[in-house]
Amino acid sequence: MPKLTLYHAAPSRSSIVHWMLEELGEPYDIHLVSFKKGENLKPEYLAINPMGKLPAIRHGDTVVTEAAAICTYLADEFPHAQLNIPVGDPARGVYLKWLFFGPSCVEPAITERAFPRKEPPARSTLGFGDYDTVMNVLAKGAGAADPYLMGKQFTAADVIIGSGLRWGMMFKLIPDRPEFTAYAGRLSERPALKRATERDAKLQKEQEGAS
Numbered sequence: 561m562p563k564l565t566l567y568h569a570a571p572s573r574s575s576i577v578h579w580m581l582e583e584l585g586e587p588y589d590i591h592l593v594s595f596k597k598g599e600n601l602k603p604e605y606l607a608i609n610p611m612g613k614l615p616a617i618r619h620g621d622t623v624v625t626e627a628a629a630i631c632t633y634l635a636d637e638f639p640h641a642q643l644n645i646p647v648g649d650p651a652r653g654v655y656l657k658w659l660f661f662g663p664s665c666v667e668p669a670i671t672e673r674a675f676p677r678k679e680p681p682a683r684s685t686l687g688f689g690d691y692d693t694v695m696n697v698l699a700k701g702a703g704a705a706d707p708y709l710m711g712k713q714f715t716a717a718d719v720i721i722g723s724g725l726r727w728g729m730m731f732k733l734i735p736d737r738p739e740f741t742a743y744a745g746r747l748s749e750r751p752a753l754k755r756a757t758e759r760d761a762k763l764q765k766e767q768e769g770a771s
């Protein structure tokens with residue numbers, strides 16, 4: 561069985577993958593990388609992710625970076641966990657849409673809200689279009705989630721969209737629409753998310769104590 565390692569700073573975007581790994585239920589190791597000590601920009605870590613960013617995973621000889629790519633990879637690599645919609649299933653298109661909508665639309669829309677540009681470029685030139693449209697599409701998806709984006713099956717798409725939503729709501733960059741609070745509330749009941757969040761709090765203390 562190839563070894564699975566998460567390169568992690570708690571809490572950060574690597575917490576998305578931490579949650580995913582807890583949902584997966586496969587054994588994994590955590591390799592902590594300290595931003596404070598600049599470890600993400602040292603040659604050892606740049607050999608893993610030349611972007612100097614977390615998360616990254618190593619699975620045997622395979623290295624994957626980018627949170628949504630990692631979640632897609634893990635869901636496909638361990639299909640028995642039933643966190644993916646497999647190739648050949650007509651629902652895979654919508655599933656992939658949500659996996660890409662997270663990093664391509666939700667994240668840039670909320671970052672734009674947090675750090676507005678003086679002269680925003682034309683909507684047509686921005687991959688995410690505009691904040692209000694992203695929120696409306698997201699609200700439609702979250703509102704239709706019964707109980708999850710893909711229906712009864714919880715998938716990697718919920719980890720990606722749910723993480724963006726939770727993060728955005730925490731920093732008041734996403735409005736408290738009833739569709740969002742209901743869906744995010746259901747996600748917060750996931751035992752895997754509770755485990756990852758609790759462990760992140762401990763890891764954060766450990767990391768701060770060590771610096």
Ligand SMILES: N[C@@H](CCC(=O)N[C@@H](CS)C(=O)NCC(=O)O)C(=O)O
Nearest residue numbers: 572573612613614615626627628663
């Ligand atoms: N596009 C990346 C973004 C990862 C990212 O920005 N991670 C932040 C932590 S939340 C980071 O590593 N920041 C350290 C730095 O840029 O120096 C992904 O989705 O995985």
